[in-house]
Amino acid sequence: MxxxxxxxxxxxxxxxxxxxxxxxxxxxxxxxxxxxxxxxxxxxxxxxxxxxxxxxxxxxxxxxxxxxxxxxxxxxxxxxxxxxxxxxxxxxxxxxxxxxxxxxxxxxxxxxxxxxxxxxxxxxxxxxxxxxxxxxxxxxxxxxxxxxxxxxxxxxxxxxxxxxxxxxxxxxxxxxxxxxxxxxxxxxxxxxxxxxxxxxxxxxxxxxxAGNFNLQLDVKGYGTHSGNRGPSIRAGGEGNAAGVNAVEKAILVVQALQQLEQEWGITKSHPAFPAGIFSMVPGVFHGDAGVPSVGYLAESATIGYLVWYPPNEGPEAVKAEIERHVHHAAQLDSWLRQNPPRFRWESHWPxxxxxxxxxxxxxxxxxxxxxxxxxxxxxxxxxxxxxxxxxxxxxxxxxxxxxxxxxxxxxxxxxxxxxxxxxxxxxxxxxxxxxxxxxxxx
Ligand SMILES: [Zn+2]
Structure with missing residues (x-):
């Protein structure tokens, strides 16, 4: 021209x-x-x-x-x-x-x-x-x-x-x-x-x-005196009836998502991006019984994630995959089975x-x-x-x-x-x- x-x-x-x-x-x-x-x-x-x-x-x-x-x-x-x-x-x-x-x-x-x-x-x-x-x-x-x-x-x-x-x-x-x-x-x-x-x-x-999501995951516990830890988790105790520590239930969720993230290293790729870039970052973790004291089993916990997903996958499919994985992982735990983690998808950057x-x-x-x-x-x-x-x-x-x-x-x-x-x-x-x-x- x-x-x-x-x-x-x-x-x-x-x-x-x-x-x-x-x-x-x-x-x-x-x-x-x-x-x-x-x-x-x-x-x-x-x-x-x-x-x-x-x-x-x-x-x-x-x-x-x-x-x-x-x-x-x-x-x-x-x-x-x-x-x-x-x-x-x-x-x-x-x-x-x-x-x-x-x-x-x-x-x-x-x-x-x-x-x-x-x-x-x-x-x-x-x-x-x-x-x-x-x-x-x-x-x-x-x-x-x-x-x-x-x-x-x-x-x-x-x-x-x-x-x-x-x-x-x-x-x-x-x-x-x-x-x-x-x-x-x-x-x-x-x-x-x-x-x-x-x-x-x-x-x-x-x-x-890449696109990203701000995902907040709420995990419920049953807040009681921290002295209930033994009976809540040891053989012969009352189990969940004595108390459930939301912090540790949330750790199970983090571990489940680390496993999915590991899988993403293989399953999610795009020629323009370095390997492994598509990830889930647990950047904020908060849990307590409503008072910031170690004298309790935590009543609730929240994990804040930034999720990075590839441009060649639809955002709704990625969300569904994460929810499905956490749902399956929850089936392995007697408390989470009854009290599944709650998802709050707070923002989406396309x-x-x-x-x-x-x-x-x-x-x-x-x-x-x-x-x-x-x-x-x-x-x-x-x-x-x-x-x-x-x-x-x-x-x-x-x-x-x-x-x-x-x-x-x-x-x-x-x-x-x-x-x-x-x-x-x-x-x-x-x-x-x-x-x-x-x-x-x-
Ligand atoms: Zn800028």
Whole structure:
């Protein structure tokens, strides 16, 4: 198509990216300085953080207003604005949008962060440090830099380009963020989510993610004095009539699910994912008699699981498989047989799975090779995203979507999060190429 004319255009765009990089880095530092912890994050008081997300969106739209972009807001929650930053095309081209979230998780071990606190934005060794730098303010900046450079290089796109800076991602509030924006009528014919994908190599093209469930399993006991333990479990005692310790019954459930998980290592696989990734993580375990004392047999226990399942299996089938397995395991125990564990499926994060031969994917693979060099033949050209992100809710609207952005998931949600500045510039160069390739240049 425009291959012959695109190359000189891209040299000009690359020069503009280099020239605009210092401004972009200072904007990134201001974004990191801005506390935009998700107000619904566990343990966070809304009044302490509200407004941070909207402020980040406004900074991005101010930056791009200087490059002929206009912006609008969608705010289901009036104090939590999504920003839609857009520029119309000249006509005749395909539209695209970039998506990124402005909210962050809550930090921990706050005194140990580089620069003295999680919001320092300190620049050291070619990195910006701070909460949200990788996840995903670095990605937002790469997108802003690409769009600003296209304008500065006087590239006029045929198709419309939009940039959605959304709220709510970290607790799956997509109905306040990504989904709200799409349902308000914004969007395009393809999308790129600039989440950190620098695993297994910088700026990997991620076309697929696993799905996950938050499963809460309630196990009932019969709470009595802890002195009843002997008669409740020893030969010659009264058994369940003397008391039943819910904590230990819940351990039986954990063991049963470990057995199923072991089986999943063999039965559940997908070519894009490393072996064994589909798993059930018992991340929270609580049990007592209603008072936090060891003087009792526990009356109830709850186990909180995160279940990771493959994109090639339906969520309902996975749920049914887990319930069936626990039900069968319960038959082996006289108490659980009568008092089966109760399932609460609290949330479901669906998969996204864009075919590797989709034109958007091919374009990104070629543009990544142009900027960073070819991935050796024989190695995978595309990868999985080994977490979940808003790409799933974009795919749910039937829009082809890929994740590609600067930053490393290994430092996201961790102390001393950082993002590499060279990766931001490379990401902007790839995004600019793909936007031009997809939308067409007039
Ligand atoms: Zn993220």
């Amino acid at each position: 425009d291959d012959k004319v695109a190359a000189p255009h891209m040299i000009a765009v690359d020069e503009k990216i280099r020239a605009l990089l210092p401004d972009a880095i200072s904007l990134l530092r201001r974004l990191v300085n801005t506390n935009s912890i998700n107000p619904l994050f566990p343990g966070i008081r809304r009044e302490d953080v509200i407004g941070g997300e909207s402020a980040c969106g406004a900074m991005l739209s101010d930056f791009l207003a200087g490059h002929n972009f206009v912006s609008e807001t969608v705010a289901v929650d009036p104090e939590r604005s999504n920003r839609i930053i857009r520029k119309k095309g000249t006509g005749g081209g395909r539209s695209i949008f970039i998506n990124g979230h402005v909210d962050t998780v809550a930090p921990f071990r706050v005194s140990e962060w580089l620069g003295g606190n999680p919001w320092s934005g300190e620049v050291r060794d070619g990195r910006v440090n701070g909460l949200g730098s990788t996840d995903m303010k670095g990605g937002l900046i790469a997108a802003a830099l690409a769009l600003a450079a296209l304008d500065a290089a006087s590239i006029r796109l045929k198709g419309e380009v939009q940039f959605h800076a959304v709220v709510g991602e970290e607790v799956m509030s997509h109905e306040l963020g990504t989904t709200a924006v799409l349902e308000a009528g914004f969007g395009g014919e393809a999308a790129i989510v600039v989440e950190p994908t620098s695993q297994p190599r910088p700026l990997s093209i991620a076309t697929v993610s 998969v996204f799975d864009t075919p590797a031969d989709h034109p958007l994917v091919k374009l990104l693979v070629a543009d990544r090779a142009d900027v960073l060099g070819e991935i050796p033949a024989g190695l995978p050209q595309t990868h999985s995203f080994n977490a979940v992100c808003d790409a799933s809710f974009i795919a749910a609207k039937g829009i082809p979507v890929v994740a590609m952005g600067p930053g490393d998931l290994r430092c996201a949600h961790a102390v001393n999060e950082y993002v590499d500045l060279a990766e931001i510039a490379s990401c902007a160069r790839i995004l600019a190429r793909t936007i031009v390739g997809w939308c067409g240049a007039a």
